[in-house]
Amino acid sequence: MLGKGMTTLRCLLLLVGLVLPLAAPGSGFSELNGLTERGFQVGAEARLLGDGARPDEVLGAIEPHRQLSPASVTKAYLAAAALDRWGPQHRFVTRLVSDAALDEHGVLRGDLVLDGGGDPALASEDLWRLVQRLHQRGVREVAGRVVVSQWRFGPVACITTDRCQAQSRASNSYSALLSSAGVNHGNWCVNVAPGAAPGQPARITSCDSQALIVDVDNQVETRAAGSGTEFSAERVTRDEIDTLVLRGYMALDAAPRDVHRASGDPARQTARTLTALLEQAGIAVRGGYVTTVAEPPPTSRSLAEVEGKPLQELLLRTMNYSNNFMADVLALNLAGTPQASLLQAGETIQHYVDGLSDHGPLVMLSGSGLTTENRTSAHGTNVLLESMFHRPALFPSFVASFQAPANGVSRFIRRGSSLFQHHVMLKTGTLNQPFAVRAASGYFRTRSGRWGVFTVLVNGTANTPWLNWTQVLDPLARDLERMVEAH
Numbered sequence: 052m053l054g055k056g057m058t059t060l061r062c063l064l065l066l067v068g069l070v071l072p073l074a075a076p077g078s079g080f081s082e083l084n085g086l087t088e089r090g091f092q093v094g095a096e097a098r099l100l101g102d103g104a105r106p107d108e109v110l111g112a113i114e115p116h117r118q119l120s121p122a123s124v125t126k127a128y129l130a131a132a133a134l135d136r137w138g139p140q141h142r143f144v145t146r147l148v149s150d151a152a153l154d155e156h157g158v159l160r161g162d163l164v165l166d167g168g169g170d171p172a173l174a175s176e177d178l179w180r181l182v183q184r185l186h187q188r189g190v191r192e193v194a195g196r197v198v199v200s201q202w203r204f205g206p207v208a209c210i211t212t213d214r215c216q217a218q219s220r221a222s223n224s225y226s227a228l229l230s231s232a233g234v235n236h237g238n239w240c241v242n243v244a245p246g247a248a249p250g251q252p253a254r255i256t257s258c259d260s261q262a263l264i265v266d267v268d269n270q271v272e273t274r275a276a277g278s279g280t281e282f283s284a285e286r287v288t289r290d291e292i293d294t295l296v297l298r299g300y301m302a303l304d305a306a307p308r309d310v311h312r313a314s315g316d317p318a319r320q321t322a323r324t325l326t327a328l329l330e331q332a333g334i335a336v337r338g339g340y341v342t343t344v345a346e347p348p349p350t351s352r353s354l355a356e357v358e359g360k361p362l363q364e365l366l367l368r369t370m371n372y373s374n375n376f377m378a379d380v381l382a383l384n385l386a387g388t389p390q391a392s393l394l395q396a397g398e399t400i401q402h403y404v405d406g407l408s409d410h411g412p413l414v415m416l417s418g419s420g421l422t423t424e425n426r427t428s429a430h431g432t433n434v435l436l437e438s439m440f441h442r443p444a445l446f447p448s449f450v451a452s453f454q455a456p457a458n459g460v461s462r463f464i465r466r467g468s469s470l471f472q473h474h475v476m477l478k479t480g481t482l483n484q485p486f487a488v489r490a491a492s493g494y495f496r497t498r499s500g501r502w503g504v505f506t507v508l509v510n511g512t513a514n515t516p517w518l519n520w521t522q523v524l525d526p527l528a529r530d531l532e533r534m535v536e537a538h
Contacts, residue, residue, distance in 0.1 A: 079111020122480025125420030157191030167232025205230030382418025467528030
C-alpha cells in the first residue's frame with residue numbers, strides 16, 4: 052500500500068506541475084558521490100532516453116546544472132557542431148596553385164603556392180601525393196619559391212600556457228600550434244635507432260623523407276646490449292629554425308622509436324616538408340620557401356589537389372585520440388572567417404548549442420577543451436548527446452567516435468566488469484593544471500536494450516588532493532553497472 056500511495060501522490064503532483072524528488076542527492080551515483088565528501092566539485096547526471104512509449108527517466112544526479120570544466124569532453128560539442136554544419140562525408144581540400152606559366156622545359160616561371168585548406172589530418176603522405184600529381188603535370192623545376200598560404204587561419208594566437216611556451220620550445224606533441232596549412236598535426240617526427248656499435252651516436256632519420264627535414268642535435272649514445280634505453284627529446288626554436296635536441300642513451304639491441312614533438316611554426320614546418328619532398332621527386336626549387344597569410348592571387352590556377360579523409364573519420368581520430376590539434380583546427384574551420392581566433396571558434400560552437408532547448412549556459416574558449424575556462428553542466432552535455440541520438444542521419448557517425456572500454460584505444464578506460472566494458476561508450480577529458488579535471492560522458496545500453504546518456508564532471512580545487520582516473524572511473528563504472536543491470 053505504501054508504494055501504491057507514493058505513486059499516486061507523485062502522479063497528482065506532476066499533474067499540477069510540481070516536482071517531487073523522491074531520491075536523495077547523489078541517488079544513483081552512490082559510489083561517485085564519495086568524491087564530493089573529499090572536497091571535489093562534482094556534477095553528474097544519468098538518464099534513460101524516451102522511446103516514444105516511455106519518457107526520459109533520470110537514474111542518478113549530483114548537482115547536474117553545476118557549471119564545471121569539461122576538459123576534452125568539449126570535443127563532443129565540436130563533433131556535434133561539425134556534423135551539423137558539414138555532414139559525415141565532408142572532405143577538406145588542399146591545393147597546389149600558381150599564377151605563373153609552365154614552359155616547355157617543365158619550369159614553373161614563378162611561385163608554387165600551397166593553399167592550406169584547413170585539413171586537420173593533412174599528412175606527409177598527402178603532400179607526397181600532391182608532389183606526384185605536380186610531376187604528372189610536367190613540372191620539373193620551380194623558378195620561384197614554395198609559398199605556404201595560411202590565409203584561412205594561422206598563426207593562431209595562443210590562449211594556454213602550453214601552446215604559448217611551444218612557440219619557443221616543446222617537450223611534448225599535444226601542445227602543437229595551429230594553422231590551416233599544418234601537416235602531421237603540427238609535429239616533427241624523427242626515428243631514433245641505436246648506432247652500429249657501443250659508443251657511437253644513435254642513428255636519427257626522418258619519419259617523412261629520405262633526408263632529415265628538421266635540424267637535430269643528437270646527444271644520444273649507443274650502449275651495450277641489455278643496458279637499457281633512456282632519452283629525452285625537446286624541440287627548441289632560435290631565429291625561426293627548429294632543432295630537435297635529443298639527450299640520453301640507447302641499448303644496442305633496442306628497437307627503433309619514433310619521436311614526435313610540436314613544431315615552432317606549423318606552416319613553416321609544412322613549407323620545409325613540401326620543399327624536401329619536391330626535391331626528393333626531382334623537382335628543384337630555386338627560390339627557397341616562405342609562409343604567408345595572404346590568399347593566393349585570384350588569377351592562380353590549380354596544378355594539383357588532394358582530398359582529405361571524410362569528416363566522420365576525422366572525428367573518430369579526434370575523439371578517440373583526443374587530438375587537440377585536430378579539434379581546434381576543425382573548430383577554426385567552423386568559424387568560417389579569415390584569420391579566425393580560438394575565441395571566435397568557441398563562439399560558433401556556443402551559437403550551435405543555443406539551438407538546443409534546455410541546455411543551459413555554455414562557455415567555449417576552445418574546441419579542444421585544452422583550457423580549464425570552458426564551462427558546461429552534466430545536464431547540458433546530456434542534452435547535447437540526446438539531441439544527436441534523435442538525428443538518424445548523423446548519430447551513427449557521432450556515436451562511432453566514442454570509445455567502448457572493452458576495445459578503446461585508451462588503455463586506462465579498460466576497467467570495470469564485462470557489463471560496463473560492453474554496454475558503455477564514452478569520451479573522457481583530463482586536465483591537471485591549474486586544477487585537476489576528470490570528465491566522462493557518453494551513452495549506455497541497458498540489459499533490455501534501452502539507450503541512456505550520462506555525464507560526470509569532476510573538478511579539483513587548490514585544496515583538494517591529487518585526482519587520478521582510478522578514483523573516478525572505478526566508482527562510475529560500479530554506478531553505471533547497477534543502472535544497466537536494473538533496466
